[in-house]
Amino acid sequence: MIRPAFRPLQPQRLSAAVFAALCVAAAPAAFAETVADPTTLDKVVVKGERAEGYSVRRTSAGTRFDLAPREIPQSVSIISHQRIEDQKLDDIIDVLGNTTGVTSTQSDSERTEFYARGFYIDSYQFDGLPTQMVQNWSYGDSGLDLALYDRVEVVRGATGLLSGAGNPSASVNLIRKHADSAELTGSVSVNVGSWGRTRTTVDVGSALNASGTVRGRVIGSYLDTDAQMDRYNQRKTLGYAVIDADLTPDTQLSVGYDYQHKKASGATWGGFPMWYADGTATNYPTSFNPSPDWTYWDTTSKRAFA
Secondary structure (H helix, E strand, O other): OOOOOOOOOOHHHHHHHHHHHHHHHHHHHHHHHHOOOOOOOOOOOOOOOOOOOOOOOOEOOOOOOOEOHHHOOOEEEEEOHHHHHHHOOOEHHHHHHOOOOEEEEEOOOOOEEEEEOOEEOOEEEEOOEEEEOOHHHHOOOOOOEHHHEEEEEEEEOOOHHHHOOOOOOEEEEEEEOOOOOOOOEEEEEEEEEOOOEEEEEEEEEEEOOOOOOEEEEEEEEEEEEEOOOOOOEEEEEEEEEEEEEEEEOOEEEEEEEEEEEEEEEOOOOOOOOOEOOOOOEOOOOOOOOOOOOOOEEEEEEEEEEO
């Protein structure tokens, strides 16, 4: 007896397949009947405005090309003059302490080291001209007064286009203030803070000839402050003068000089342990100063540029 090579579909299976196909075919029509007409929402208009003064439209940071910040293929932070004024960022420690991606360690009352991406920052620029500063031995200008600088540009990562061979931490570019006004302008500011802190700044600029093609600017600042530490006092004097001359419509000559002198009395050197040999905390008082009355740390910085 020869049996067929296939089995006929069972009646119940055929009925189920036909029913499923009919349901799929009928679903769009039924769905179309139940969905209401689409509703058109009112138009929503969103407007954005950039806060002028807290950013720059174009900068040469990162590439030395005049680009918008979004066109620079590196992580860039620009601490503008307006932000420096609003937040009372008096020195480079304040600025870098408020910069994204930058951390710091303090060796003692006078020395602060900065790091980015895990590496020590030793690449600094003044108006785009690179220099090297070693904070932990030569004081490193870690207390640079910001009265003579317009803004600070920080480029994180390797900056071979800006500073040549270096480490992959960051490059800090300090842009000086220049004599950019042909009218007589000036300002006087006095900032008062805790621990007897008083900082006075005078800024005056004017044209030096009738046509305004030669201009001058003078800035002076004086800081006197105590600190939370006993017997500590700091006095800082700054003087800055610059002359900007338009030689041709496309050529400008800038000549300037800045002087900074800092006197710190009761300055510390190095740190003290945080724990005793048995593991208990030392619990120094907040005003603890291990230095005697006669200690001091005076530094003087002089720079001429053209």
